[in-house]
Amino acid sequence: MNVQLTEKIEVIFKSTLELICENGFHGTPMSQIAKKSDVAIGTIYHYFPSKDKLIIELFCYCKRKINAYIFAEWDSSLSYKSRFFIVMQKFCVFYLENTDMFSFMEQFHNSPYLEMSKNSWEKQLNEENNIMAFLYEGMRMAELRSINIHILTSSCLGVATSFAKKIIYGPLEFTDDNLNEMIEIIWNGVKQQD
Amino acid sequence: MNVQLTEKIEVIFKSTLELICENGFHGTPMSQIAKKSDVAIGTIYHYFPSKDKLIIELFCYCKRKINAYIFAEWDSSLSYKSRFFIVMQKFCVFYLENTDMFSFMEQFHNSPYLEMSKNSWEKQLNEENNIMAFLYEGMRMAELRSINIHILTSSCLGVATSFAKKIIYGPLEFTDDNLNEMIEIIWNGVKQQD
DNA sequence: TTCTGTCAATTGAACGTTCATTCGGTTACA
DNA sequence: TGTAACCGAATGAACGTTCAATTGACAGAA
Numbered sequence: 001m002n003v004q005l006t007e008k009i010e011v012i013f014k015s016t017l018e019l020i021c022e023n024g025f026h027g028t029p030m031s032q033i034a035k036k037s038d039v040a041i042g043t044i045y046h047y048f049p050s051k052d053k054l055i056i057e058l059f060c061y062c063k064r065k066i067n068a069y070i071f072a073e074w075d076s077s078l079s080y081k082s083r084f085f086i087v088m089q090k091f092c093v094f095y096l097e098n099t100d101m102f103s104f105m106e107q108f109h110n111s112p113y114l115e116m117s118k119n120s121w122e123k124q125l126n127e128e129n130n131i132m133a134f135l136y137e138g139m140r141m142a143e144l145r146s147i148n149i150h151i152l153t154s155s156c157l158g159v160a161t162s163f164a165k166k167i168i169y170g171p172l173e174f175t176d177d178n179l180n181e182m183i184e185i186i187w188n189g190v191k192q193q194d
Numbered sequence: 195m196n197v198q199l200t201e202k203i204e205v206i207f208k209s210t211l212e213l214i215c216e217n218g219f220h221g222t223p224m225s226q227i228a229k230k231s232d233v234a235i236g237t238i239y240h241y242f243p244s245k246d247k248l249i250i251e252l253f254c255y256c257k258r259k260i261n262a263y264i265f266a267e268w269d270s271s272l273s274y275k276s277r278f279f280i281v282m283q284k285f286c287v288f289y290l291e292n293t294d295m296f297s298f299m300e301q302f303h304n305s306p307y308l309e310m311s312k313n314s315w316e317k318q319l320n321e322e323n324n325i326m327a328f329l330y331e332g333m334r335m336a337e338l339r340s341i342n343i344h345i346l347t348s349s350c351l352g353v354a355t356s357f358a359k360k361i362i363y364g365p366l367e368f369t370d371d372n373l374n375e376m377i378e379i380i381w382n383g384v385k386q387q388d
Numbered sequence: 389t390t391c392t393g394t395c396a397a398t399t400g401a402a403c404g405t406t407c408a409t410t411c412g413g414t415t416a417c418a
Numbered sequence: 419t420g421t422a423a424c425c426g427a428a429t430g431a432a433c434g435t436t437c438a439a440t441t442g443a444c445a446g447a448a
Binding site for chain 3: 029030031041042045050051
Binding site: 022023024025026027103106107109110111112113114115145147148150151152153154155157158159160161162163165166169170171172178181182184185186187188189190193 | 304344345348372
């Protein structure tokens with residue numbers, strides 16, 4: 001896999017992302033992806049065996065991206081609370097700066113693709129596993145309430161996700177105040193009560 | 195609109211729901227909806243001008259259903275906290291008892307249909323407006339923290355939604371304990387801190 | 389009660405379009 | 419000279435939608 005090849009695949013990924021964000025899965029034919037990528041249809045099929053596989057690989061690509069973003073420059077000397085705020089913040093900021101990825105991921109998460117593709121990404125390094133591990137740590141350190149890990153994870157990510165959605169599609173403005181307000185809500189919800 | 199007519203439309207709605215839940219929007223052709231509804235394709239087009247319109251009307255139908263469910267038997271003599279727990283509980287229970295509606299609504303919410311159809315439902319009585327009003331009331335009564343209403347709404351519904359998702363698709367079991375755990379998290383997050 | 393006219397409800401074969409995918413061929417380059 | 423990258427017209431299946439024909443319900447006339 002040389003450099004140029006990786007670049008071409010990224011172009012295809014990015015075009016697909018934009019198109020799906022705007023028109024949804026059914027609204028984006030391979031022909032349009034090819035045109036937007038400045039590539040022949042055949043070229044796409046040279047790299048991906050089918051449209052489905054392309055979309056599933058794109059999902060993995062997005063997971064890798066957000067994972068890299070959130071857990072880059074990890075400073076374990078900070079307090080747990082600080083790190084909690086940073087993780088949540090980064091999660092939101094990433095999606096708000098990459099709204100087409102957000103839109104795509106949300107569509108994917110609520111489509112039959114998800115079940116279809118679990119093998120492809122479940123065992124990979126991904127942001128959800130890492131966040132889960134981070135929340136486990138919080139429980140061990142008695143910073144977070146000791147509760148079912150899935151409730152904990154889904155609560156944190158659920159709040160962050162619907163916050164991002166309200167900003168992208170809705171009437172909410174993206175300000176530091178709003179962001180912190182949201183994170184405080186969920187922090188108050190999950191922290192060890194005093 | 196006589197009884198039989200309403201019934202036929204409901205059959206079409208329910209079939210569509212099941213099929214979309216299982217196969218997604220693109221995976222459910224009109225021909226299959228017709229077959230599952232025991233009705234000719236032409237009949238569907240007698241009631242709905244297009245597949246898109248059918249799906250949008252189905253969305254409104256679901257909104258009406260959940261709204262009716264949550265706000266039936268409203269007992270305003272209960273404490274605010276009790277009513278908060280009931281609203282959240284009903285929201286979850288409804289979707290967990292109607293998982294195909296949940297799957298459909300989530301797909302719809304993250305598709306271009308949403309923008310396309312805002313006029314059709316924005317001014318109708320719907321569960322989100324009612325929940326928002328209920329949260330406003332909580333702020334007025336100083337039971338909830340005084341914060342941006344959209345952050346408040348999206349936090350509450352975000353947690354409940356991702357909780358339901360974890361149960362439907364994931365590894366979480368539906369028990370009263372889990373449900374209460376989740377609601378307590380968000381209640382601790384949004385209540386007036388003492 | 390019976391007949392008749394009207395229109396809504398219903399049917400499904402047929403149509404035209406769109407789309408994912410294929411494949412025979414060309415180019416770039418090692 | 420061989421191989422990987424690349425091209426895009428052609429293919430065929432699938433799908434949304436149409437429409438001419440049929441049935442059913444029923445109101446009013448005889």
